[in-house]
Amino acid sequence: MPIQALLIDIDGVLAVGGVPIPGAPGAIRWIEDQGIPHRFVSNSTQRSRRQIAERLNQAGFAISEDQITTPIVSALRLLEEKGISVCRLLMTDAARSEFSEAGITESSGGAEAIIIGDAGSGFTFSVLNEAFRQINDGALFIALERDRYWMSGDGLTLAAGPFVAALEYATGRDAVVLGKPSPDAFLSACAMMGVEPEHTAMIGDDIRTDVGGAQAAALVGVLVKTGKYSWSALKESGVKPDMILPSIASVRELFG
Template sequence: MLQAVLLDISGVLYEDDQPLPGAVQAVRLLQDKGCPLRLITNTSRQGRAAIHRKLTGMGFAVAPEQIFTAPQAVLRHVRAHGLRPYCLIHPGLEEEFADLLDLPGPNAVVLGDAEMRFDYAHLDRAFQLLIEGAPLISMGDNRYFRGQGALHLDAGPFMRALEYAAGTTALVLGKPSAAFFASALDDLGVRADATLMIGDDVIADVQGALSAGLKACLVRTGKYRDGDEAQAPAAWVAADLAHAVERYC
């Protein structure tokens, strides 16, 4: 029996700043059932407060503490290990990372979806630190995301380029990392095998959840592409979040 549900955000709850049909009602149904819930995301162009404002503005009745992000996981790790990171991140995250920006003598590289900051100067600065032995800490290794009706490059391709150039391996603290799912489960206080992950990304959401011992449901919205379900035959499949909640929760 399910004890809790994890929901991806973009592509599951909304697309292009509009809630997907039935998504607001599906989240409300989970809340009414008293189902422990976390909205989890690798989104690294905005902090949790901005995500919460966006969701509540769309009509989703969620509390800030129900949102669990990859940037939060990275912040916890950096602070716990006393690191001084060079932050190659999006301007939208600067408020959340304010106390870690421009520290002298950086000894780590933190990577998010930096968008227009993925230029030669910024990437080369990160490379110089990595080649000297600094660890690479990434908010995710997603290849792309969906926005404004099209697919766009995410942080993953740039992470891979830095790994290749510096001969290093990134510590990924977003989906599909088992550590990220473990953190979300710990936050909820539930077991992996009694938790369902619902997402649109067959690799980051579904394969990641299954590998971490969770149940998983792939929805045919967001970045879903025809045939994705063949990559995760153990996953449940639903047309959208509303159908997933009605059928499996």
């Protein structure tokens, strides 16, 4: 089926450590000039959407905050649906700011939900043990993402996934996962653009999270050979991309 819209990952696809992938800013300008509907779908929970947009724009892009979708957006929607306003937030201060701006109160005791993002060095034993106890006592267990790792400026870096898995193992409970590869991460972005999943391509550097997750949601999965891409990860995943591009700079190839 012809591709009519794009979902584009950020880290490893547009930039690595704040440095743009060669040709990436020009590729996004071409997408804009062609009038192709698109959204930037990131599992990043280290920064707020405002900070993500500012960093990309400093790197030579022209991307607005409302073009970016992160798991925090989905989390806030879920909390509203369930009437939850008191949470324990395991994430960076920047990510916490989006919750506080939405009226969510953080509490280390009596939290109705434990929400885990990428806390980096904040994942200490005491923090994880406290989260374990609260989840065990019945708090809603939400994972903003469960990526295994991501490509930072100084190399591959653990993401939130390994810590989410540890708490799942310890509590015997599965987290409610909101970021990619959850189908909602892709389908909600398609709905915002008013496009059908079958006519939408997801471009990412993670064979499981981006490509496999998109294909499971009926989107076209496109893998780029930048960021965390590796031939061994592709081979071991068992996922077959619909197309592989050298980088986002070759995006025109998706449209013949």
